[in-house]
Amino acid sequence: MKHPVPGGLREEEEERVLVSEQSWRPCPKARRRLRGCLEWVKQQLFRVGEDWYFLFILGVLMAIISFMMDLLIFRLYEAHRWLYQEVGDVLVLKYLSWTMYPIVMATFSTGFSQSITPHSVGSGIPELKTILTGVVLEDYLAIKNFGAKVVGLTCTLAAGSTVFLGKVGSFVHLSTMVAVYLGKMRTSGDFILPPKTWSYEQPPMLVAAQAVGVASVFGAPISGVLFSIEVMSSHFAVRDYWRGFFAATCGAFMFRLLAVFNSEQETIAAIFKSDLKIDFPFDLLETFFFAILGAVCGLLACAYLFCQRWLLAAVRENRLTAKLLATDKPVYTALVVLLLASITFPPGLGQLMASRLTMKEYLITLFDNRTWGLLVPNASSLADPPSKDPWGLWQEWCHPSATIFGTLAFFLMMKFWMLILATTLPLPAGYFMPIFVYGAAIGRLLGETVALLFPEGIRSEGALHPVVPGGYALAGAAAFSGSVTHSISTALLVCEATGHLSHVLPVILAVLVANAITQKHQPSFYDGTIIVKKLPYLPRIRSRHMASYQVVVEEFMERRVVALAKGSGFEEVLAALDTSADAEYPVLESAGGMWGTGGVTGTGGDITGLVPILQGHPRWWAPSAEPTGTLGDNCAIEPIMLQLSPWTSLHQAHHLFELLRLQRIFVTRFGELVGAVSRAERLNPPKSVPSPRPCTKVSPYCPPLIIIST
């Protein structure tokens, strides 16, 4: 104590020097060490190229938005319910209050989102799917769509179960927009991924964003990732798996956490928590009924997909509706919602389809663990407002003159076309939730029927266990939504959303059966929309005929390719731009002296960014100035990465297009450019594939490609 270490002395002196600034901060040594530690932790966590904090922000942000939107929608819905109760027993007033509210909401949603940007309309998943295949849709992911979509979606959902639309798809779109915006902010920092690598590899952020979209709606992290992969991508890099999981977990966690903070739940739990019996979930013999349920869902999904595509096309072709949709979208929305709302009017047909329930209440009632056929409803339930008590909610499904079988069947019959009609509305919405509810109703109906047929349970030996119709509702929801979207992970989604895992095997069984039927006969909901909207689309080669494996690139490649010589100047580039509207041109290097069919020596690369250079370079635009530079000198020529040979097979080329997200690839023969294959060419051959090889018909390498040179 009496002989302090000299180092300590010097430090003390230093401290004395700094005492005027830091006298109010104790323990300078400990602080310095702590600061060093923090610096190290920061270095470890925020390393260049790491993006977990970005994913974290994305997940939390989307969860907050989702929760806030749910809260707002709930308040708006409560207001509607209050209004409907307050107008008293005058039927006209009741009718007006029932119909006007959703009409106003939906019309405002249409008008508002359309007036800001037409990109905010619809679910957005078909467009995102197209973007993920490598197509650039300008402005589709711009942040300016965000506000329009959020406000529009809130209004759409506030219109309630009358319009019968959901929020999953739109949330995926919103989440992707946020991710792209955050990504732009991030790349203004020190790390920029080279553009070409980005275009070949799957943008990992987009996949994570889609997972967040699903997870923050259902609070289901694992199935969020899986569903978004299944619906969006054709190939998936396992390397990017954790991003999706991390972001989705953050989103789901935050979403459930907010529910706890808002005192909706005591702790983190499933969103549609069901109390299905866990001791004896289902008997073995019931798997047979689950398979039948899967088949029913598959067939109904086929019918639904066919009708949906037909109506979507019909609405666009019909003169009246086409005109309305072109000029007066809000009027179209108002008319359709008026029709839908009139049918769901509770004192009218609505009483047969439990129309006073919200989407969430629909699901909670359908996943109920009781057997409705065995319950006795209160007679006076119809006059009352819907019960606040979740146990009493199911009474909405009861009607004095119809059994619950009648109401469920009527619900299914009416909602089938109402659902399809609602998908034609030009407003921001998701189309997954209604399908999910519809499937749950199918399952419930079948489950109640089975429970009616075997009131004592199925098992012949041992103890009898009653049938649980709620399990069928789970399976129906998963099977119908899975087959409409061509995905299997809805089986897990239903488990995560209800927190109930013991039915997982029969649920997967039903989903697989339903998918087997639908995938064979109809494109998925999203593919169907892509077809109707005529978005760029790489169809699958469905033919497994051996002849299709013999079709080679040279039979369907485009031979008319506009190419530039490396030595070409301003005029040639201008001529090339006049001749074609390609995004990039191959640049040929002249090694021999003559251009033509014979002695051309090779390809050099593509010019991306030819146009900006043309515009930006003053010499190009001043005709008086001498165009001194050539293409090779002035433009950034990007080397070509891949070339196909004319003997590459159709299947191989297709696989490459799908895998590498290509738009266009050049075909070379002995180094000579002979053609190009783009998505447009790729679209056609599959139709004519099963025909025998038309090799002899095509004369080789004529008409030749156009080469622009001096």
Next chain:
Amino acid sequence: MKHPVPGGLREEEEERVLVSEQSWRPCPKARRRLRGCLEWVKQQLFRVGEDWYFLFILGVLMAIISFMMDLLIFRLYEAHRWLYQEVGDVLVLKYLSWTMYPIVMATFSTGFSQSITPHSVGSGIPELKTILTGVVLEDYLAIKNFGAKVVGLTCTLAAGSTVFLGKVGSFVHLSTMVAVYLGKMRTSGDFILPPKTWSYEQPPMLVAAQAVGVASVFGAPISGVLFSIEVMSSHFAVRDYWRGFFAATCGAFMFRLLAVFNSEQETIAAIFKSDLKIDFPFDLLETFFFAILGAVCGLLACAYLFCQRWLLAAVRENRLTAKLLATDKPVYTALVVLLLASITFPPGLGQLMASRLTMKEYLITLFDNRTWGLLVPNASSLADPPSKDPWGLWQEWCHPSATIFGTLAFFLMMKFWMLILATTLPLPAGYFMPIFVYGAAIGRLLGETVALLFPEGIRSEGALHPVVPGGYALAGAAAFSGSVTHSISTALLVCEATGHLSHVLPVILAVLVANAITQKHQPSFYDGTIIVKKLPYLPRIRSRHMASYQVVVEEFMERRVVALAKGSGFEEVLAALDTSADAEYPVLESAGGMWGTGGVTGTGGDITGLVPILQGHPRWWAPSAEPTGTLGDNCAIEPIMLQLSPWTSLHQAHHLFELLRLQRIFVTRFGELVGAVSRAERLNPPKSVPSPRPCTKVSPYCPPLIIIST
């Protein structure tokens, strides 16, 4: 009735003609219609190229094998337990019966499997991973390994928790062997996939088979698919998703079904069914402890992976063990198992590590929903045989002179190195299950500690809910096994295996934290084994430095490529075969007259199957006969599909190798073959990537490629 339809008459007449043969079959018309129907159904279901029945057979077969093996292992284990009880209280006899049995089993397993085929040793997952990247490992998937592996694995597992090994990995290998065998049987039918497409696309059957392997062990279909994808592949085609799901569902269903038939369970339920409280699974503040658990698991996984790789290499390098492993594998096994068994001897150290429990009982006890710290054990438990009652099993963890904290900590400490030692044993085994159990023990210890710290529960406001240590055990199992294997889907696996979903969010949180730590510092268990075993392996480019994006193919490609001219005959082909051991040679087409550096015109294609043609063609082997044919005439030259250009970047080339499962790709410059890139080249550049671009050092295109021509 009096004027029957003429058609009907004629049919009746026909029937009368056939009456002699078919008189004993009623309703010919209905039967005919039924037969037509069945024919149609058959056509629909068994269409050419469809393979669901194949997947079904695969799933069911593997489930039966898995179940039968479990049954047999249980019987063998019971026999051991009986023997151990029957020898009475003589300590030497007890010791001998405890140690001899596993030694005999493990030694037999080693000797038997080694004597039949060395390929049956180990888990097989590292080798499968290598095969999935496109490398051909001869005979590794041959069906003759099957028997050896099944018998060996049964004996290994019958040695019980002394050896502490599992069956997951081996089952994946078994399942893949069956799939390949079934696939061979199937392709003898009418549908053969062209070989080249097969090699570029991911073999869908293999992925499905791996999913079946996991699913038929855990009865967990969804996580089976996900886990096998994460562990095995780098990219996944969503198109093949359903195959995995379908096969895994069949496997899991059958596996659980057999348990019901065997009266082990009343109906289909989770394999390690736990009765964790579902009302209030965990408090929000507990997520903090789950994150800590994840960090602990991650750090321990790092230590485990490091030590495991070190020991695996050390055993191979140490003179004594290397000699034993080379010549007397059974002796090595016997010695190691003797050591392990001596330590787990129940009257010795074994009483501190609950060594009388089986692997399954370990899991059941660790996932117990009670808080062990609050239970009072029977004093006399150690002398008794382990309780048959699952509720009493936990008493194995109690010791009069140590608390359960002591036994758990001792278990963790000892098993750490025993586990690592066991992985060096040369016998068929899986290494996932021990990791899983170890993780569960980590979680249990931390959970019990938290329960001790907060005996009244954590929540400060509202009702107090006690801590559930079983939830921590779930999270620990998922986090530790996930971080050792670098996979996230163990979070779902743990839920599916226990049928308990309400802890899913904290479990994923722990898994993500653990993975974040381990993936940064250690290669996964399987990658580590691949490195130690020196299997072909495509490392990830870990550098995100911008300079690494500027490295192009021409800097690291192999310039010495042996090529053949299209016109070359027998001597040239022989010379090429002498010069190099390539699997395929590029064939050049001569358009100019001179071969050399200048006027070479182009590449033609590869010859696969050059060697068989050489062998099969009599003219090639009879030196007296005139070699009239040229390469172009006699051999099937497969057209080249893809060519790289010298300016393709390292990242792009790596991506292509990974995505297309390439082994070797040729590089052309203006159509001229200038080099090749194969995995050997691809292995080296990543190490030197961060250095500045060494472009100028490399002289372009010298040493030139070797072209063999007449």
